[in-house]
Amino acid sequence: MSDTDTAEGTEVADLEARLSIYRMMQEGRLFEERARDLFLQGLVKGTSHLGIGQEAIAAGFAAALEPDDLVFCTYRGHVHTLLRGAPMAALMAELLGRATGICGGKGGSMHLTDVSHGAMGSYAIVGAHMPIAAGAAWAAKARGTDQVAVCFFGDGTTNIGTFHEALNLAAVWALPVVFVCENNLYMEYTAIGDVTAVEHPAADRASAYGLEPILIDGNDADVVHTTAVRTVARARSGDGPSLVEAVTYRHGGHSRADPGKYRPDEEVAEWLRRDPIPSYRERLLAAGADEGTLDAIDRDALAAVDRATEEAREAPFPDPDTLETELWADGGSAWRN
Amino acid sequence: MAELTYREAVARGIAQEMERDPSVFFIGEDVAAAGGVFKTTEGLLDRFGPDRVRDTPISEQAIIGAAMGAAMNGLRPIAELMFSDFFAVCWDMVANQIAKARYMTNGQVALPIVIRTANGGGARFGAQHSQSVETWMMAIPGLKVVVPSTPLDMIGLLAAAVRDPDPVVVVEPKVLYASKGDVPDGEIVDELGVARAVREGGDVTICVLGAMVPKALEAAGRLADDGIDAEVLDVRSLVPLDVRAIADSVERTGHLVTVEENPRLCGWGAEIASIVADEKFYALDGPIVRVTTPHLPLPSADVLEDAAIPSVDRIVEGTRRSLG
Numbered sequence: 001m002s003d004t005d006t007a008e009g010t011e012v013a014d015l016e017a018r019l020s021i022y023r024m025m026q027e028g029r030l031f032e033e034r035a036r037d038l039f040l041q042g043l044v045k046g047t048s049h050l051g052i053g054q055e056a057i058a059a060g061f062a063a064a065l066e067p068d069d070l071v072f073c074t075y076r077g078h079v080h081t082l083l084r085g086a087p088m089a090a091l092m093a094e095l096l097g098r099a100t101g102i103c104g105g106k107g108g109s110m111h112l113t114d115v116s117h118g119a120m121g122s123y124a125i126v127g128a129h130m131p132i133a134a135g136a137a138w139a140a141k142a143r144g145t146d147q148v149a150v151c152f153f154g155d156g157t158t159n160i161g162t163f164h165e166a167l168n169l170a171a172v173w174a175l176p177v178v179f180v181c182e183n184n185l186y187m188e189y190t191a192i193g194d195v196t197a198v199e200h201p202a203a204d205r206a207s208a209y210g211l212e213p214i215l216i217d218g219n220d221a222d223v224v225h226t227t228a229v230r231t232v233a234r235a236r237s238g239d240g241p242s243l244v245e246a247v248t249y250r251h252g253g254h255s256r257a258d259p260g261k262y263r264p265d266e267e268v269a270e271w272l273r274r275d276p277i278p279s280y281r282e283r284l285l286a287a288g289a290d291e292g293t294l295d296a297i298d299r300d301a302l303a304a305v306d307r308a309t310e311e312a313r314e315a316p317f318p319d320p321d322t323l324e325t326e327l328w329a330d331g332g333s334a335w336r337n
Numbered sequence: 338m339a340e341l342t343y344r345e346a347v348a349r350g351i352a353q354e355m356e357r358d359p360s361v362f363f364i365g366e367d368v369a370a371a372g373g374v375f376k377t378t379e380g381l382l383d384r385f386g387p388d389r390v391r392d393t394p395i396s397e398q399a400i401i402g403a404a405m406g407a408a409m410n411g412l413r414p415i416a417e418l419m420f421s422d423f424f425a426v427c428w429d430m431v432a433n434q435i436a437k438a439r440y441m442t443n444g445q446v447a448l449p450i451v452i453r454t455a456n457g458g459g460a461r462f463g464a465q466h467s468q469s470v471e472t473w474m475m476a477i478p479g480l481k482v483v484v485p486s487t488p489l490d491m492i493g494l495l496a497a498a499v500r501d502p503d504p505v506v507v508v509e510p511k512v513l514y515a516s517k518g519d520v521p522d523g524e525i526v527d528e529l530g531v532a533r534a535v536r537e538g539g540d541v542t543i544c545v546l547g548a549m550v551p552k553a554l555e556a557a558g559r560l561a562d563d564g565i566d567a568e569v570l571d572v573r574s575l576v577p578l579d580v581r582a583i584a585d586s587v588e589r590t591g592h593l594v595t596v597e598e599n600p601r602l603c604g605w606g607a608e609i610a611s612i613v614a615d616e617k618f619y620a621l622d623g624p625i626v627r628v629t630t631p632h633l634p635l636p637s638a639d640v641l642e643d644a645a646i647p648s649v650d651r652i653v654e655g656t657r658r659s660l661g
Contacts, residue, residue: 113441135404138412143410327439336580
């Protein structure tokens with residue numbers, strides 16, 4: 001990826017902030033590995049879409065946001081939601097269909113949401129959240145709140161209409177929103193390049209909306225973070241939206257049902273070598289981080305996942321009486337008198 | 338008291354709510370500078386300025402999606418869909434996103450959104466600009482649906498919709514835009530979920546909605562000449578549905594007719610017929626009759642469109658049939 005930015009020559013965050021990014025990536029990774037194990041044990045039903053291998057993007061952006069900022073993500077959104085500060089046990093409980101789940105068991109893996117932490121939803125229809133994020137940014141601008149909306153989406157989204165409608169609207173209204181394409185090279189089972197008219201599915205479309213093409217190494221947390229800081233600052237200062245294409249790779253298939261066999265072995269091996277977490281660990285060590293500190297982060301992250309898992313597994317299932325609650329703002333679901 | 342057209346009532350209703358609540362914003366295609374393609378929103382841009390009354394691109398998904406996002410972040414947006422047929426263009430936003438967000442998040446998300454739309458036939462616009470889509474909305478849990486049939490109801494139900502904490506679709510029969518009615522001075526606020534008898538009668542209950550209301554009243558006048566005293570009940574609100582008013586009326590009359598502009602299958606009248614058959618079966622003294630548009634796309638030519646949409650003659654005939 002010679003045409004992407006690299007950390008070289010980029011001003012990176014201080015060591016403390018980078019350790020925090022490392023911790024976030026590690027928590028995300030261990031959370032999703034545990035979620036995968038629980039699926040395999042049959043404790044989680046339905047489907048799941050893991051972002052193992054893509055954590056640098058969610059972490060790099062999470063570290064650049066303020067508490068009031070609003071994040072919109074996709075069905076591959078466990079990590080984004082977690083890194084906004086959603087309680088891990090409540091996320092795990094939602095995957096397990098428990099009463100203590102972040103959505104009371106009504107959402108599930110594809111709909112994790114924690115509004116109290118600015119995690120404004122995981123959207124399971126490709127592209128739907130792009131205009132919704134633009135709308136949240138419109139409200140921020142209209143109300144003068146100083147908030148920024150960040151919208152994460154996959155490469156496949158660049159070929160659906162909402163992508164184009166939202167970018168145009170955000171640009172013409174100069175909205176404080178950052179659109180982040182996580183280009184993991186496959187829309188689902190099909191290589192994005194096989195179905196897209198341009199080489200870089202998001203960056204090559206930026207000029208259509210008067211935006212700067214931003215193409216970065218999405219597995220380099222420092223690059224992601226500096227890009228996040230820059231684009232979020234631009235949005236907050238009133239200069240309008242940005243469109244970032246962060247190139248990455250999911251280590252697994254599209255969803256629980258997909259072993260990902262359509263990907264060449266050499267390609268998978270190459271990207272496993274470029275796993276964002278071990279390489280970041282090496283870089284932090286080189287930058288003077290203490291090995292013991294990093295080991296402690298790893299241990300603490302695993303302990304947090306263990307605790308969250310235990311807490312979720314001990315939680316009760318939802319009361320069937322909650323079935324007919326929370327359709328309307330009055331807490332009920334009545335459609336007639 | 339003033340006599341207003343239905344289209345003037347739209348602008349007055351929006352203005353009343355924007356004046357009252359600074360978090361109410363209004364967006365749509367050609368709604369600001371042009372005052373709306375049906376001239377329903379004239380004067381709002383001048384009065385409230387371009388930040389609160391805003392033209393959008395032809396991007397129905399972005400219009401409705403942006404309204405949703407804005408509602409999640411503190412605004413009470415009113416979004417106009419120029420023709421209700423365009424719900425098909427942005428159905429994901431309406432049916433998958435707006436309708437489900439509150440439930441899926443177990444109440445974390447409040448969505449005080451109003452979507453206004455010009456609906457129905459009679460204007461010779463052909464099949465893609467004439468549909469009666471209120472039953473589409475009614476079929477999706479999580480959406481409220483009202484259909485004002487007079488200028489006064491337009492203002493009152495729009496105000497109720499704006500103040501409601503849930504998403505409400507306000508369906509405006511486009512053939513009524515030029516119709517007139519008396520509207521009192523001052524603030525007007527109605528209530529969702531309340532049907533109204535626009536003609537009282539003891540022999541048969543005619544449930545009706547939107548542009549079919551004036552036709553049903555004319556039919557009732559003709560039936561009265563023959564000694565049949567029909568009650569015309571303007572349902573006004575499909576969700577929530579005023580089942581009590583409908584059931585009480587049928588209890589008194591023993592007969593039920595529904596007059597629906599929508600195509601035959603799964604019309605709102607079928608739901609009402611089902612409820613009445615279930616809950617008021619022993620009050621019925623005759624068959625429930627549904628007068629609807631045939632199960633067809635609407636044609637454009639005058640003669641064909643008039644043959645499709647329920648006419649006064651067909652309402653009279655259907656009502657007689659219900660009486661056995």
